[in-house]
Amino acid sequence: MFTIFPHTADAGLRVEAEDVETLFADAGRGLFSLLVSNVDDVQPNVRREITVDGDDLEYLFFDWLSELLFIFEDQHLLFSQFDVSLQKGGLRGVASGEQIDRDRHRLEHEIKAITYHDLKVKRTDQGWIAEVIVDI
Amino acid sequence: MQMKRFQGPLERVNDYCWRIPKSYKPGMRVDGLIYANEQLIERICEDPAPEQVANVAFLPGVQMASLAMPDIHWGYGFPIGGVCATDPLQGGVISPGGVGYDINCGVRLVRTNLSANDVQPQIELLIQQLFDNVPTGVGRGGKYKFSPQQLRALMESGPRGLISRGLATARDIDFTEGQGCLQDADPECVSPRALQRGYDQCGSLGAGNHFMEVQVVDQVFDQAAADVMGIKPGMVCVMIHSGSRGLGYQVCDDALRSLRGVPAAYGIELPDRQLVCAPVESPAGSEYLGAMRAAANFAWCNRQLLMWQAREVFESVFARSWQELDMQLVYDVAHNIAKPEDHLIDGKSKRVWVHRKGATRAFPPHHPDLPTDYASIGQPVLIPGDMGRASWVLVGQQGSMEKTFGSACHGAGRVLSRHAAVRLSKGRHIDEELRQQGVVAKARSRKGLAEEQPDAYKDVDLVVDVVDKANLAKKVAKLRPLGVIKG
Numbered sequence: 177m178f179t180i181f182p183h184t185a186d187a188g189l190r191v192e193a194e195d196v197e198t199l200f201a202d203a204g205r206g207l208f209s210l211l212v213s214n215v216d217d218v219q220p221n222v223r224r225e226i227t228v229d230g231d232d233l234e235y236l237f238f239d240w241l242s243e244l245l246f247i248f249e250d251q252h253l254l255f256s257q258f259d260v261s262l263q264k265g266g267l268r269g270v271a272s273g274e275q276i277d278r279d280r281h282r283l284e285h286e287i288k289a290i291t292y293h294d295l296k297v298k299r300t301d302q303g304w305i306a307e308v309i310v311d312i
Numbered sequence: 313m314q315m316k317r318f319q320g321p322l323e324r325v326n327d328y329c330w331r332i333p334k335s336y337k338p339g340m341r342v343d344g345l346i347y348a349n350e351q352l353i354e355r356i357c358e359d360p361a362p363e364q365v366a367n368v369a370f371l372p373g374v375q376m377a378s379l380a381m382p383d384i385h386w387g388y389g390f391p392i393g394g395v396c397a398t399d400p401l402q403g404g405v406i407s408p409g410g411v412g413y414d415i416n417c418g419v420r421l422v423r424t425n426l427s428a429n430d431v432q433p434q435i436e437l438l439i440q441q442l443f444d445n446v447p448t449g450v451g452r453g454g455k456y457k458f459s460p461q462q463l464r465a466l467m468e469s470g471p472r473g474l475i476s477r478g479l480a481t482a483r484d485i486d487f488t489e490g491q492g493c494l495q496d497a498d499p500e501c502v503s504p505r506a507l508q509r510g511y512d513q514c515g516s517l518g519a520g521n522h523f524m525e526v527q528v529v530d531q532v533f534d535q536a537a538a539d540v541m542g543i544k545p546g547m548v549c550v551m552i553h554s555g556s557r558g559l560g561y562q563v564c565d566d567a568l569r570s571l572r573g574v575p576a577a578y579g580i581e582l583p584d585r586q587l588v589c590a591p592v593e594s595p596a597g598s599e600y601l602g603a604m605r606a607a608a609n610f611a612w613c614n615r616q617l618l619m620w621q622a623r624e625v626f627e628s629v630f631a632r633s634w635q636e637l638d639m640q641l642v643y644d645v646a647h648n649i650a651k652p653e654d655h656l657i658d659g660k661s662k663r664v665w666v667h668r669k670g671a672t673r674a675f676p677p678h679h680p681d682l683p684t685d686y687a688s689i690g691q692p693v694l695i696p697g698d699m700g701r702a703s704w705v706l707v708g709q710q711g712s713m714e715k716t717f718g719s720a721c722h723g724a725g726r727v728l729s730r731h732a733a734v735r736l737s738k739g740r741h742i743d744e745e746l747r748q749q750g751v752v753a754k755a756r757s758r759k760g761l762a763e764e765q766p767d768a769y770k771d772v773d774l775v776v777d778v779v780d781k782a783n784l785a786k787k788v789a790k791l792r793p794l795g796v797i798k799g
Contacts, residue, residue: 182729184359184386211450213759235572242565249558250508283450284757286519286799288413288561292568292585293388309388311413311561312520312730 178206186312187285194303196233200240201258203306204271207241208255210310211248213282218256220272229266233297236267237306241290244271252276285312318362322346322353328782332366339581340369346380347716349778355727355770356384364391367583371396372591373404375657375664379716381671382778383725383770387412389586392670392726395719397655399664400592405580407589408567408600410667412648415563415604416611417522417555418489419672419694419722420644421705422619423541424626424637426548428528431794434629435526439752439795441625442524446618449756449799450519453512456617460507463559464499466514467606471616479620486683488644489673489691492612494651498602502559503566506603510559510610515617519757519799521764522554524622525696527703527791534788537689537707541642543789550626550639551703551791552618553696555648556611563607567600592665601650608649615644642705643692647672647722655717666717674708674720674785693785697724697772699764699796700749704776704787711783720785724772730763737762752795760799 181188189206193199209215224247228239247253255273276283288311297306323331325345330353332344344365348356356362361384368390369378375397384393389409398404431438447454458466466473470493474480485491517524529547532538543549571588574596580589590596619641623634630637650667657664675681675691682691690707697703712718728736742765746753755761780787
């Protein structure tokens, strides 16, 4: 589950999930909900496999979102479904979506980058929580 | 983290300046100084921006004080509206966060010989034509496509390299800050990813707070300076706000990643990971500087091509060449940049690295870096306000050299979060409201327009007033919007 929280110039993304894989997957969806207002209408027709190396969970989270953002800009792909598995030394993820269709997809924000400011990925009593601020 | 009111100490220095003493947090090397009046400082403390001013004071080699302009608001790492200078001879660092993702985001102002009366009957058509012809919005590229090799050449030369393609003139270059070129740019330090993001984006506006606005000079406050710039009341101008697009964002992103381990390697302790930095005189520092300069030069090419497209649209709408319309560049300023500059610190001239994150250079009259034509008046400082109220032209004053490393504000500064602005616009039509006020606004995203509505910003007049009274820059002219295109 993700929510967008206020930041003066930019936007904050808060994600809560029972396990860390769902946390990463929901964060992907949160990111794309900022890019396109009708993310539910993005069809999962195209798949991209993504691997990110590293052991620090916060940097992995950051790099995962940055990677998704880069593919969006470079290949003009929108994603709506995410499947993530964490292993020792990194993560493997699959993002599914489709090419931008400006008639169907309501593009909203240009996200310049994911930022490190107040970035957190933490275990809670209920599961996991992550917060990140994106530069708009 | 939620928007938390700043709880730290704040001492009044004078009517326009407030101090966060370095005793506030262990690790601060200098005080924080915020330029604001009583009304603005109240607002500024409602979010964590002053905390960020204190955090910047941790940077090794930081000189005099960590500074903030009156349009300061909460950023990530550095506050937006932050200025600091570091001395490489004292272990001074370069911090990519002190430049920002949008490297050399900035503003240019183009004058015309058209009056508001000439333009008003055509304003709908003009704005529509600008909207149709100038690429705006998320992920939109432009009509200019450059191969990696051509991009590398432009990143070394800046817009001077566009003269031979017939997309810039020598005069355009003379009236761009630093002639639109940071020396020693090293395109080899720019990653293939950054080139991929930038290849079709040179000459595109982007989204967020970027815009192209048709304005009219409403009031002139300094006749002599306005005469030198060739602007007068009733004259129509075009203001352009954009930066280095995806290429610059990627350069910053790459640097923040590659610098992850650097502060620890040099024993630098930082209160925020976004402030990650490297000594200027270090391999990691040089690599970032090479790439940052290249991205800055790309940004000047971007604004040059945006201006060129505006000229083409005016030619088609008014059926005269841009030269006949006297569409000359008044000036182009960067407001996200780091540069080596000479400043007098503790009575000694030092070459320091001035970081301006949401702040404009504001050099006074007779500074050697000014175009000859502007030597007697000082450097034009271009301050976009919001799309309903006003924007300003100022000129740099001597006080900026004494107090702010030759810097002034860069805009009105946000006062509402994007979230709050959208909530405030529920059930309203911002474009219709603007039309009632005589401003034609076109945007790709309705939500984008709501987020950028005038109420989301501080009153730019208040911000400019502080800069003027603190003798950082002097008011020359106030412009009001007639029409705007946005992403």
